[in-house]
Amino acid sequence: MVRFGIVGFGLHAEKRMMPAFSMAKKCQAVALSRRTMEKAKQSSAKWSIPLAFDSAEALARSPEVDAVFVTTPNYCHIQDVLTVIAAGKPVLCEKPLAMSAAECKQMVEAASKASVPFGVAHIFRFEDSVNKIRDRIAAGQIGKPIFARSEFSFPGNADHPREWLHDMSVAGGGPIVDIGVHCIDTLRYILQDEVVKVSATAMHDQLSGPMEAAAALLLEFSRGTLATVNVSFRAAYRSPLEIVGTDGTLFAMDGLNVERPITLQLIREREVIDSETVSNASAYAIMLDSFADSIEGKSSYRAPAEQGWRNQEILDAAYRSLQNGSTETVLQVK
Numbered sequence: 161m162v163r164f165g166i167v168g169f170g171l172h173a174e175k176r177m178m179p180a181f182s183m184a185k186k187c188q189a190v191a192l193s194r195r196t197m198e199k200a201k202q203s204s205a206k207w208s209i210p211l212a213f214d215s216a217e218a219l220a221r222s223p224e225v226d227a228v229f230v231t232t233p234n235y236c237h238i239q240d241v242l243t244v245i246a247a248g249k250p251v252l253c254e255k256p257l258a259m260s261a262a263e264c265k266q267m268v269e270a271a272s273k274a275s276v277p278f279g280v281a282h283i284f285r286f287e288d289s290v291n292k293i294r295d296r297i298a299a300g301q302i303g304k305p306i307f308a309r310s311e312f313s314f315p316g317n318a319d320h321p322r323e324w325l326h327d328m329s330v331a332g333g334g335p336i337v338d339i340g341v342h343c344i345d346t347l348r349y350i351l352q353d354e355v356v357k358v359s360a361t362a363m364h365d366q367l368s369g370p371m372e373a374a375a376a377l378l379l380e381f382s383r384g385t386l387a388t389v390n391v392s393f394r395a396a397y398r399s400p401l402e403i404v405g406t407d408g409t410l411f412a413m414d415g416l417n418v419e420r421p422i423t424l425q426l427i428r429e430r431e432v433i434d435s436e437t438v439s440n441a442s443a444y445a446i447m448l449d450s451f452a453d454s455i456e457g458k459s460s461y462r463a464p465a466e467q468g469w470r471n472q473e474i475l476d477a478a479y480r481s482l483q484n485g486s487t488e489t490v491l492q493v494k
Contacts, residue, residue: 162452165191165225167216167240168232169203171321172254176418177231178207180444187227187452193219216240220247227455229281229448230254233324234332238263241278245270250277250455252448256341257468259332261476261491264469271465279451279461280468284346286447288438289415289422293403294350301426302405305351308387309402310343312416313374316393318367325393326367334371335391336360337475342416343389344379345463345471346401353381355474355490360481368393377478380487408433418443469493 164181166173169192181189191211194200204212213219220228220243227250230240237258244251251271257280258264271278284290297305316325316335324330331338348354357380362372374392381387401415409427414420418440426434447463454461470493477488 162187162455163190163224163226164188164448165193165211165213165219165222165228167193167219167228167230167244168236169194169200170231172231174203174207176444177229180448183442183445184448184452185445186449191219191222191225216243217247220244220249225249227252227277227451233330234337235259235330238267241267242270245274245276245278248274248276250451252279252281252451253465253468254281255345255468255471256332256337256475257465257472261469261472264465264472268465268469277451277455277461278465279454280463280465281447282342282345282349282463282467282471283418283443283447284342284416285349285462286443286450287416287418287440288443289412289417289424289440290346290350290401292424292436292438293401293410293412293415294352296410296426297350297403297405298352301408302403302410303407305385305403305405307402307404308347308351308385309390309400309404310347310387310416311390312339312343312399313390313392313395314339314397315395326369326371328369328371331371333475333479334362334368334373334375335393336362336372336375336377336478338391338393340375340377340389340391340478341471341475343391344377344474345467346416347379347387347389348467348470350403351381351383351385351387353383353385354470354492355379355387356382356492357487357489358474358477358481359487360478362482365394372482375478375482379474466493
């Protein structure tokens with residue numbers, strides 16, 4: 161069993177990661193850190209996690225920790241990841257990987273120099289619904305993909321438990337960076353193609369201030385597919401995913417959802433010719449076990465940190481587009 165320490169044990173760790181560790185077969189949570197020892201010990205007792213720390217460095221240097229999962233707010237990622245790398249421990253980091261592509265580059269290069277496994281927690285790469293769509297596209301079921309659509313909304317209002325969600329210095333942006341990165345990564349993954357250009361427009365309101373409250377992105381892929389990404393902190397929770405090809409359409413009403421069964425539809429000539437219901441309930445456990453396997457050299461991890469860097473280049477280009485009112489070229493990561 162790979163022994164994980166969780167840096168930044170907060171809402172995400174409690175809601176998603178601890179249930180995932182309970183289902184995981186190849187790893188377990190043995191340590192956590194929070195900003196104060198008092199809070200760390202409270203969480204440690206609540207979740208029966210043996211080791212409690214008040215810093216990423218102390219956790220990463222513990223001989224009883226094999227790997228570290230960084231779940232701190234976005235602005236902390238670079239320092240926390242570099243701290244773990246300096247301790248020589250494999251590190252899995254929540255999305256978005258950093259606040260900028262320059263930070264991503266620094267992190268990836270540091271991990272490479274230290275020969276430390278480094279992954280990003282792009283959970284939807286581990287969903288059954290997403291992988292079924294990816295496989296069906298690769299098998300040619302809809303022909304050449306012409307249009308793609310991924311949307312993600314949830315009510316991220318002032319009372320949201322992640323209080324830092326509306327602080328630009330902590331989050332780095334609004335729904336584009338928080339959930340848009342999910343949509344972008346999922347489209348890149350299922351199309352097995354790269355975004356070369358992006359244009360963006362956004363809506364602001366009194367709560368969002370300088371950050372966007374909702375946004376629409378147009379992505380141009382290298383093989384010609386045009387994709388739209390719509391994200392919002394104001395609409396009800398929804399995550400439709402649709403790929404339209406020359407010979408048909410693949411559609412899932414809640415394609416990016418881990419909480420309930422997902423129905424995938426293959427549509428031709430306006431008729432549903434095939435329907436399949438799958439569950440994404442074990443996606444987080446699959447992700448953790450996959451990273452554990454990669455640490456032990458048993459398999460490759462399907463979301464290495466370079467993928468997070470590539471997504472960040474797209475996010476950076478989207479924000480340049482908002483500022484400049486123009487279509488921006490995406491710098492390609494080699």
